[in-house]
Amino acid sequence: MPGLRQRQKEYRQKRIASVAKTLFIERGYEKTTIEGIADAAGVSGVTVHNYFGTKAGVLLALVIENDRQLIDRLDESLENKTDDLVVLTTLFAKIVMEHALSNLAKVVWREVIATVTTNADSRLSKEYFKLDQQLALVLVRQIVALQKAGKVSERVDPLHLGKALFQIQNARFIQFISSDELTSADIEQKLRNDLEALFSVCRP
Amino acid sequence: MPGLRQRQKEYRQKRIASVAKTLFIERGYEKTTIEGIADAAGVSGVTVHNYFGTKAGVLLALVIENDRQLIDRLDESLENKTDDLVVLTTLFAKIVMEHALSNLAKVVWREVIATVTTNADSRLSKEYFKLDQQLALVLVRQIVALQKAGKVSERVDPLHLGKALFQIQNARFIQFISSDELTSADIEQKLRNDLEALFSVCRP
DNA sequence: AAAATATTTTTATTGAATAAAATATTTTAT
DNA sequence: ATAAAATATTTTATTCAATAAAAATATTTT
Numbered sequence: 031m032p033g034l035r036q037r038q039k040e041y042r043q044k045r046i047a048s049v050a051k052t053l054f055i056e057r058g059y060e061k062t063t064i065e066g067i068a069d070a071a072g073v074s075g076v077t078v079h080n081y082f083g084t085k086a087g088v089l090l091a092l093v094i095e096n097d098r099q100l101i102d103r104l105d106e107s108l109e110n111k112t113d114d115l116v117v118l119t120t121l122f123a124k125i126v127m128e129h130a131l132s133n134l135a136k137v138v139w140r141e142v143i144a145t146v147t148t149n150a151d152s153r154l155s156k157e158y159f160k161l162d163q164q165l166a167l168v169l170v171r172q173i174v175a176l177q178k179a180g181k182v183s184e185r186v187d188p189l190h191l192g193k194a195l196f197q198i199q200n201a202r203f204i205q206f207i208s209s210d211e212l213t214s215a216d217i218e219q220k221l222r223n224d225l226e227a228l229f230s231v232c233r234p
Numbered sequence: 235m236p237g238l239r240q241r242q243k244e245y246r247q248k249r250i251a252s253v254a255k256t257l258f259i260e261r262g263y264e265k266t267t268i269e270g271i272a273d274a275a276g277v278s279g280v281t282v283h284n285y286f287g288t289k290a291g292v293l294l295a296l297v298i299e300n301d302r303q304l305i306d307r308l309d310e311s312l313e314n315k316t317d318d319l320v321v322l323t324t325l326f327a328k329i330v331m332e333h334a335l336s337n338l339a340k341v342v343w344r345e346v347i348a349t350v351t352t353n354a355d356s357r358l359s360k361e362y363f364k365l366d367q368q369l370a371l372v373l374v375r376q377i378v379a380l381q382k383a384g385k386v387s388e389r390v391d392p393l394h395l396g397k398a399l400f401q402i403q404n405a406r407f408i409q410f411i412s413s414d415e416l417t418s419a420d421i422e423q424k425l426r427n428d429l430e431a432l433f434s435v436c437r438p
Numbered sequence: 439a440a441a442a443t444a445t446t447t448t449t450a451t452t453g454a455a456t457a458a459a460a461t462a463t464t465t466t467a468t
Numbered sequence: 469a470t471a472a473a474a475t476a477t478t479t480t481a482t483t484c485a486a487t488a489a490a491a492a493t494a495t496t497t498t
Contacts, residue, residue: 439498440497440498441496441497441498442495442496442497442498443494443495443496443497444493444494444495444496445492445493445494445495446491446492446493446494447490447491447492447493448489448490448491448492449488449489449490449491450487450488450489450490451486451487451488451489452485452486452487452488453484453485453486454483454484454485454486455482455483455484455485456481456482456483456484457480457481457482457483458479458480458481458482459478459479459480459481460477460478460479460480461476461477461478461479462475462476462477462478463474463475463476463477464473464474464475464476465472465473465474465475466471466472466473466474467470467471467472467473468469468470468471468472
């Protein structure tokens with residue numbers, strides 16, 4: 031039994047997040063103030079701080095919500111699409127980048143990255159990283175499927191490979207959002223270069 | 235001929251950076267204020283902003299200086315140390331992590347990462363990224379040497395491989411500084427797992 | 439030496455973040 | 469059902485980063 035106090039807290043929290051999303055879209059991230067969000071949600075500015083810590087924390091809550099959709103979408107979008115690990119990973123990256131930009135501008139994503147690195151052990155950051163882990167597991171599942179189909183050697187460890195591929199993809203994603211110039215095609219090419227080079231190393 | 239105005243600017247800039255380093259070490263990053271730095275350097279707070287943009291910008295100037303040392307050191311430290319790409323990369327990572335911690339605390343490094351992602355096209359951030367590129371080239375040179383010694387297949391492209399290895403290493407470095415718990419040994423293990431998994435993929 | 443130019447400082451403002459005290463609400467115990 | 473205890477929010481106040489505009493000052497050029 032959650033109790034009235036608990037429920038009201040959740041209501042308020044959702045109201046703040048919802049109002050913030052509207053303001054971020056209408057006015058942009060920079061021009062949206064905590065006090066503005068608080069006013070529109072009918073609470074005090076301090077309460078917003080108590081709930082989300084920082085302005086970027088409010089944003090993070092929205093990102094988390096939107097990332098859940100991405101994970102669902104990815105499993106379908108990758109199903110039986112390719113036999114090749116390079117193609118699989120670049121396709122994965124392409125979907126991630128497009129989904130990201132469909133929700134938030136690059137400049138806003140930069141704030142997200144900055145927040146999760148500086149406040150890595152806040153509640154919301156931890157949740158963000160959990161979702162990253164789940165994203166890596168999407169790749170792991172695909173690798174397992176390829177292995178069963180005989181397209182990938184039995185010698186490879188799907189878990190470690192999936193995590194490694196996610197790390198590279200993620201590093202390139204961060205590079206993508208860090209620069210206004212770089213297109214998703216640019217990043218796909220860089221990623222392809224990374225993977226081709228790494229896979230050309232065959233050790234005994 | 236630089237001119238007096240130019241020279242004084244450089245003096246001031248160096249004085250500010252030097253004073254800031256002392257304060258960061260003595261009082262910690264958080265407790266050091268722009269105004270405090272300005273006072274100690276005998277300039278106005280606005281001037282500090284004009285020169286470095288943000289407080290983290292002052293920090294970045296110090297990081298850049300210290301990173302130059304790292305690059306010199308790496309070339310020597312890796313010379314003829316190993317035949318193996320996994321060992322090479324983990325050793326590289328180990329040196330980078332130890333050098334980083336010998337200069338600044340993790341919590342301060344997080345600010346550096348946050349700054350270069352949010353202000354990716356500021357002057358100082360660009361310089362930071364240039365140094366990252368040079369770090370990648372250290373790996374490239376080592377790969378070329380291994381190739382000449384017949385330890386690495388002629389088929390691999392040293393430039394792309396070096397960049398790819400640096401990306402993975404850097405992603406793990408950021409993970410390292412983002413968590414107080416993770417030791418450099420933890421990260422070395424993760425990196426080894428990444429590389430073993432990637433190198434176990436042998437494509438036609 | 440005077441004029442033109444560049445740079446810093448002064449002054450002022452906004453907004454994030456945090457802390458402490460005051461107030462209101464909910465929960466628990468009687 | 470009510471009083472006491474516990475909990476949460478708001479009010480109030482403060483610090484500091486960041487930015488802008490105008491004024492003051494120093495340097496360079498003529």
